[in-house]
Amino acid sequence: MGAIRLEKVKKTFGTLDVIPGVDLDINDGEFVVFVGPSGCGKSTLLRLIAGLEDVTDGKILINGTDVANEAPAKRGLSMVFQSYALYPHMTVYNNIAFGLKMAGESKDVIDEKVQSAAKILNLTDYLERRPGALSGGQRQRVAIGRAIVRNPAAFLFDEPLSNLDAALRVNMRLEITGLHQELKTTMIYVTHDQVEAMTMADKIVVLQAGRVEQVGKPMDLYSNPANKFVAGFIGSPKMNFLGGDIAAKHDCHEIGVRPEHLAVSTDGGEIAATVKIAEHLGAETYLHVEADGLGPMTVRATGEVDLGENDRIFLTPEQDRIHRFDQHGLTLSGA
Amino acid sequence: MSTRASTLTGRIMSAPSIIVLFLWMAVPLGMTIYFSFLRYNLLSPGMEEWIGTLNYEFFLTDPAFFASLANTLLLVGSVLIITVVGGILLGLMLDQPIFGRGILRLLVIAPFFIMPTVNALVWKNLLMDPVSGMFAWIASLFGLPAIDWFTNAPLTSIIIMVSWQWLPFAVLILLTALQSLDRDQKEAAQMDGAGPVSIFFYITLPHLSRAITVVVLIETIFLLTVFAEIFVTTGGGPGLATTNIAFLVYTQALLQFDVGGASAGGIVAVVLANIVAIFLIRLIGKNLDN
Numbered sequence: 001m002g003a004i005r006l007e008k009v010k011k012t013f014g015t016l017d018v019i020p021g022v023d024l025d026i027n028d029g030e031f032v033v034f035v036g037p038s039g040c041g042k043s044t045l046l047r048l049i050a051g052l053e054d055v056t057d058g059k060i061l062i063n064g065t066d067v068a069n070e071a072p073a074k075r076g077l078s079m080v081f082q083s084y085a086l087y088p089h090m091t092v093y094n095n096i097a098f099g100l101k102m103a104g105e106s107k108d109v110i111d112e113k114v115q116s117a118a119k120i121l122n123l124t125d126y127l128e129r130r131p132g133a134l135s136g137g138q139r140q141r142v143a144i145g146r147a148i149v150r151n152p153a154a155f156l157f158d159e160p161l162s163n164l165d166a167a168l169r170v171n172m173r174l175e176i177t178g179l180h181q182e183l184k185t186t187m188i189y190v191t192h193d194q195v196e197a198m199t200m201a202d203k204i205v206v207l208q209a210g211r212v213e214q215v216g217k218p219m220d221l222y223s224n225p226a227n228k229f230v231a232g233f234i235g236s237p238k239m240n241f242l243g244g245d246i247a248a249k250h251d252c253h254e255i256g257v258r259p260e261h262l263a264v265s266t267d268g269g270e271i272a273a274t275v276k277i278a279e280h281l282g283a284e285t286y287l288h289v290e291a292d293g294l295g296p297m298t299v300r301a302t303g304e305v306d307l308g309e310n311d312r313i314f315l316t317p318e319q320d321r322i323h324r325f326d327q328h329g330l331t332l333s334g335a
Numbered sequence: 336m337s338t339r340a341s342t343l344t345g346r347i348m349s350a351p352s353i354i355v356l357f358l359w360m361a362v363p364l365g366m367t368i369y370f371s372f373l374r375y376n377l378l379s380p381g382m383e384e385w386i387g388t389l390n391y392e393f394f395l396t397d398p399a400f401f402a403s404l405a406n407t408l409l410l411v412g413s414v415l416i417i418t419v420v421g422g423i424l425l426g427l428m429l430d431q432p433i434f435g436r437g438i439l440r441l442l443v444i445a446p447f448f449i450m451p452t453v454n455a456l457v458w459k460n461l462l463m464d465p466v467s468g469m470f471a472w473i474a475s476l477f478g479l480p481a482i483d484w485f486t487n488a489p490l491t492s493i494i495i496m497v498s499w500q501w502l503p504f505a506v507l508i509l510l511t512a513l514q515s516l517d518r519d520q521k522e523a524a525q526m527d528g529a530g531p532v533s534i535f536f537y538i539t540l541p542h543l544s545r546a547i548t549v550v551v552l553i554e555t556i557f558l559l560t561v562f563a564e565i566f567v568t569t570g571g572g573p574g575l576a577t578t579n580i581a582f583l584v585y586t587q588a589l590l591q592f593d594v595g596g597a598s599a600g601g602i603v604a605v606v607l608a609n610i611v612a613i614f615l616i617r618l619i620g621k622n623l624d625n
Contacts, residue, residue, distance in 0.1 A: 050526065052522050052525065052526075071525075072522075072525045072526050073525065073526060073527065073528030073529075077526070078526060078527075079522075079523070079526050081519045081522070081523060082519075083517065083519045084519075085517060085519035085520045085522065085523035086520075086523075087520060087523075087524075087537070087538060087541075088542075089541040089542070089544075090537075090541075098524070098527050098529070098537070099526075099527035099528055102527050102528040102529045102533060103528055146523075146527070150527070
């Protein structure tokens, strides 16, 4: 059981308001991802929940009890650090067992729990090794094992995949998602990578400058971003923002069109553009173009497209996929 | 530096310094070994003759040898314990974000820059003197009799002085090691429910093991040959109470003018130092691996 509720959680370092006041509800068993650019306060928010930083003001409720002034260990949470933070002089077994040992569990209970965690994470053959003798992915798994055995109310992940190479990252992403489905424990996951957020989350919390910009399911954020920041942050390649005449035509300050919602034609269309760079990925092609009077845009075309530098093309946005923003960057309803 | 020519050049260019260094070590050692087999007393010049191992027999069966061996081990052991334990505690304190930390660190390091003779004189005349010393004054404040340190607790006095001199070194090395401890590890331990004491014994102390090894090895090398502090204060006495091996060799050579006996003593000291070194490296040197 791990329902977490933040009420007006505030954090200031000196005169700097890192988190001006966050309200958030995390349901039991949910996989929540905090995402935002670096320095947006997402790690600080996680550390506040963990108890590694003191809150300046506000309440942190875990299953209904305020733990804002409790020691980290008393909150029943466990955390996986970006650097893994394994204890280098202990074997994998002792690393995983450390929390249980501190909790004063008997040797038999510790052994049973460590063995079962090792089995879940495929670490059984490595239990007698030291962290120094493991690969990056294995260390990551040990860190997760250390978190699992304590049977926490919720797992906290602080950018756990950023030290891994691209291929391993995809694997670990799947493993963590699988683990969540198996354990059904609440997980809070911090990342700056919107791909991780989109693929893993039940619920995404987009943060900027310590403020929650939007909370929602991945596809909700993708389809109905609340403002220009969320629209630009979620989705890859980034959304194109167009002002001027074309925005006026849609009766707003600026419109946003995702690269995948632009139809490409060589004969005619709404926007005329010149191709600058074409990135051929096989399954899709990214065209970086210079639109006449609108500036640079990105277009995502499916399949192989026979276009190259200086080709003239025409782009037509899908009308019901156009996002409209007012001068403050807020989304205007209705297309 | 990988072609045959460059490797050869490297060897030729570094050869002179290596040869000089080798001679620097080998000639005095060879001469000492040679002298140790001679009857060679400065009071009877020109009477040198080969006497085999008699100098060694004489030195090793001298009751002063065993007394000074015990003193040496006691001195080295005590100072090591005091500096390592004190160094860890001071290091932990200086690692905290306390007010005036920069100045405090400087003050803690300062004793290391004071030469041993001056150190000993300061302790002898300003602090431990039973009449005009500061300790005597403090004792008088409480109405206690002054302690005559060098008469009543001579070896303890030496240990205190040498520890004071070497504590900064230990603090310096251990503080650097403490600062390199990953903050995440402490936080992970905190999440695992470890209190400050558990964090110290399970996380901090193992992290320090390598630095402690370095402190113990380096200090042992220098502490085996402590001389100035003894020479300036107690002169090895009362009796043999503060005579260590280095000081015993000195009395043989320069007070009894027995160069042969002193050489034998020097060689014995070299052998003992090597035994200690092998023992130490076996015991804790494996910490330096990996």
